[in-house]
Amino acid sequence: MxxxxxxxxxxxxxxxxxxxxxxxxxxxxxxxxxxxxxxxxxxxxxxxxxxxxxxxxxxxxxxxxxxxxxxxxxxxxxxxxxxxxxxxxxxxxxxxxxxxxxxxxxxxxxxxxxxxxxxxxxxxxxxxxxxxxxxxxxxxxxxxxCWPDGRHYSRKPRLEHHRNERVYGLTSRLGRMASRLSIRSTIPSHxxxxxxxxxxxxxxxxxxxxxxxRSGGGRYFDYxxxxxxxxxxxxxxxxxxxKDVNLIDATLTKDGNLTSSALRSIAEKG
Ligand SMILES: C[S@@+](CC[C@H](N)C(=O)[O-])C[C@H]1O[C@@H](n2cnc3c(N)ncnc32)[C@H](O)[C@@H]1O
CATH class of the missing domain: 3.40.50.150 (Vaccinia Virus protein VP39)
Structure with a gap:
């Protein structure tokens, strides 16, 4: 208890x-x-x-x-x-x-x-x-x-995909594409x-x-x-x-693998 x-x-x-x-x-x-x-x-x-x-x-x-x-x-x-x-x-x-x-x-x-x-x-x-x-x-x-870095909450939701679906029709190819693009947009957030x-x-x-x-290098994060x-x-x-998979912020190779220096640093942390 x-x-x-x-x-x-x-x-x-x-x-x-x-x-x-x-x-x-x-x-x-x-x-x-x-x-x-x-x-x-x-x-x-x-x-x-x-x-x-x-x-x-x-x-x-x-x-x-x-x-x-x-x-x-x-x-x-x-x-x-x-x-x-x-x-x-x-x-x-x-x-x-x-x-x-x-x-x-x-x-x-x-x-x-x-x-x-x-x-x-x-x-x-x-x-x-x-x-x-x-x-x-x-x-x-x-x-x-009133807080030094605060701000009054004012969020106006904009659910654009609903509007696009209405305009183009859900079944049309254009409608599906417009819907996908707007679904991918950011969601308003304080x-x-x-x-x-x-x-x-x-x-x-x-x-x-x-x-x-998936490919082309990039960064891998595990905090x-x-x-x-x-x-x-x-x-x-x-x-x-x-411990050993912790706190990695590393560059990936083109194949999406961790670079040898990242692997070394993981080994050192372990
Ligand atoms: C809410 S009070 C802490 C109350 C305490 N934890 C309790 O439960 O009784 C916040 C404290 O943080 C201190 N403080 C504010 N900004 C600070 C900063 N940047 N670094 C260190 N202390 C800070 C203030 O002096 C104040 O004593």
Whole structure:
């Protein structure tokens, strides 16, 4: 059964109840284990105390651009000051606190798409353990007009193939061709801020299988994302457990095979 602690007693500033409920089922198998957790954006540090008490045996690390002091007599919490988009700092934190990588990374930081994606791609590819979990909070800020990189949602659906089918008639060759061309057109989608970033993650999931061209070379991508779960509070991204097919961004030969240097890099990663 999933462990539950009421976040109310921790002085966490925003109402975390909904978030905590979302986390519980993913975190249940990790309770009591010697895991390492990194949270980006910690405000007063209350969420770090919550995670310390929730996991019990974990190394808890937090990062914030403002100075934060956390009362932690047992020394399980480690706090750094700096920006989530500073990848050199992220590398240093990993070296000092979790040289084998983190099991869990939580981004509750700037909620600005361009900063969140810098830390995501760097940490997910280099410093999240295989099978690890990366959670991104408050991704719907991208729908807010008042948010620095958000924008009010205004989508006007244009189902052009329906119109073309009406004009040309479904059965005619021209009609079928027009329909095919317009079906192939893009579907309107809100891509601002964190919403755009969350949708970018969908491209990263399973893209590898689809991006292999039939012939003529090209690129092969496998970012090692096996699952994405999204609800109104959170995006959960699960990393593949398979080290050797992970995180490939490689040029293909004309026959659609991986180049020898790509194969070498896969062998090195394995
Ligand atoms: C929503 S609060 C974090 C709340 C905390 N996780 C909790 O649950 O109590 C966001 C924090 O991110 C910090 N922050 C904002 N932009 C940042 C950035 N680019 N890099 C690092 N910290 C940032 C702010 O100083 C703020 O303390």
């Amino acid at each position: 999933a462990k539950s602690i009421d976040p109310a007693g921790y002085g966490i500033t925003k109402d975390k109840t909904g978030f905590v409920k979302s986390y519980e089922s993913f975190f249940a198998p990790l309770v009591g284990k010697c895991i390492s957790l990194l949270e980006l954006g910690i405000e007063e540090g209350a969420s770090l105390c919550y995670w310390r008490d929730y996991f019990e045996n974990a190394t808890i690390v937090g990062l914030d651009c403002s100075p934060v002091h956390v009362d932690d007599p047992l020394g399980m919490i480690h706090v750094y000051q700096g920006y989530q988009q500073d990848v050199d700092l992220l590398d240093r934190i990993v070296q000092e606190q979790a040289p084998d990588g983190f099991d869990v990374i939580i981004d509750d930081c700037s909620h600005i798409g361009r900063f969140a994606r810098v830390s995501f791609w760097h940490l997910f590819q280099n410093h999240l353990k295989p099978g690890g979990l990366y959670a991104i909070e408050d991704w719907t800020t991208g729908y807010l007009r 891509t601002y801020g964190m919403v755009g970033f969350a949708k970018e993650l969908l491209d990263g999931c399973f893209l590898g299988e689809r991006a292999i061209p 090692g994302i096996t699952e994405i779960h999204i609800n109104r509070n959170l995006v959960f991204v699960l990393k593949s457990r398979e």
